[in-house]
Amino acid sequence: MKHLIYPLLAAALLAGFFLDNASLQIAESTKSPVLDYAMLLLSNPILIFAAAVLATILLLKRKKKKWVLPLWAGFALSWVLSYIIKFLVARPRLAEQAILGFPDYSLPSAHAALLFSLFPVINKEFPKSSWYFLFFVLLVSFSRIYLKAHYLSDIIAGGLLGYFTGVLAVRYISRQNAP
Numbered sequence: 704m705k706h707l708i709y710p711l712l713a714a715a716l717l718a719g720f721f722l723d724n725a726s727l728q729i730a731e732s733t734k735s736p737v738l739d740y741a742m743l744l745l746s747n748p749i750l751i752f753a754a755a756v757l758a759t760i761l762l763l764k765r766k767k768k769k770w771v772l773p774l775w776a777g778f779a780l781s782w783v784l785s786y787i788i789k790f791l792v793a794r795p796r797l798a799e800q801a802i803l804g805f806p807d808y809s810l811p812s813a814h815a816a817l818l819f820s821l822f823p824v825i826n827k828e829f830p831k832s833s834w835y836f837l838f839f840v841l842l843v844s845f846s847r848i849y850l851k852a853h854y855l856s857d858i859i860a861g862g863l864l865g866y867f868t869g870v871l872a873v874r875y876i877s878r879q880n881a882p
Contacts, residue, residue, distance in 0.1 A: 715859055726855035727797075730848045742846040750843070751817050754836075758821055767828050773876040774824040777869035781820035785813040785864060797851040812853045815844045815861030816868070823869035 744750070755778050762770050794810040818840040826833040844862065847853040853861075 715863075723854040723856055726848050727851065730845070730851075733849070738849065742849045745843045745846040746814065746850055746852065748814070751814060754818060754839070755821060758825055762824075762828060765828070769876070770824050770828055770873075773869075773872040774821060776876070777820040777823065777865075777872035778817060780872065781816040781865040781868040782813060784868060785811050785816040785861060788860075788864070789813075794857070796853070809853055810857045810860055811864050812844065812847055812857045812861030814847055814853075815840070815858045816865035818843055819862040819865030820869040820872075822866060823873045827873065 755774065758774055759771050762768060762774065788811055789808040792810045793806075793808050796807065796809040822833065822837065822840065825836050829836075840862075844858045847858060848855060
């Protein structure tokens, strides 16, 4: 089963490209003033940083400080890699955006990458609560499509990037702490 993971993930990303327009139409069909406000709140970058800080506080409170470094290493690595990939691919957004005067490209979604990078640690240390976190991540990811900041394929690519950077950080730190 393990050997099927990578082809399945590649297929998911490819399917995302074919479903980009359909996902935008679905998001458009759900438009309402209440959802507009909620999706703007969910897309706030401060919320992403707050999720990482909250996860850190919970890890420290439960005396699981060895997982703080992998949490933040995966978070930082996914941020750096997502922006490197953005500038290499240079896929335009639906609506042009700029950060500090530089164009902000669409692929991959940094929101998805950052939040999914936290998931391996959260799932490992808080398995019962990890499904709530995953639901939150999916809501934030949908908000990016809803607000026409990203295509579905951007979200999938960001999610894969973030998840794998989080897994790499967990594995690296686990090996360092092994007897």
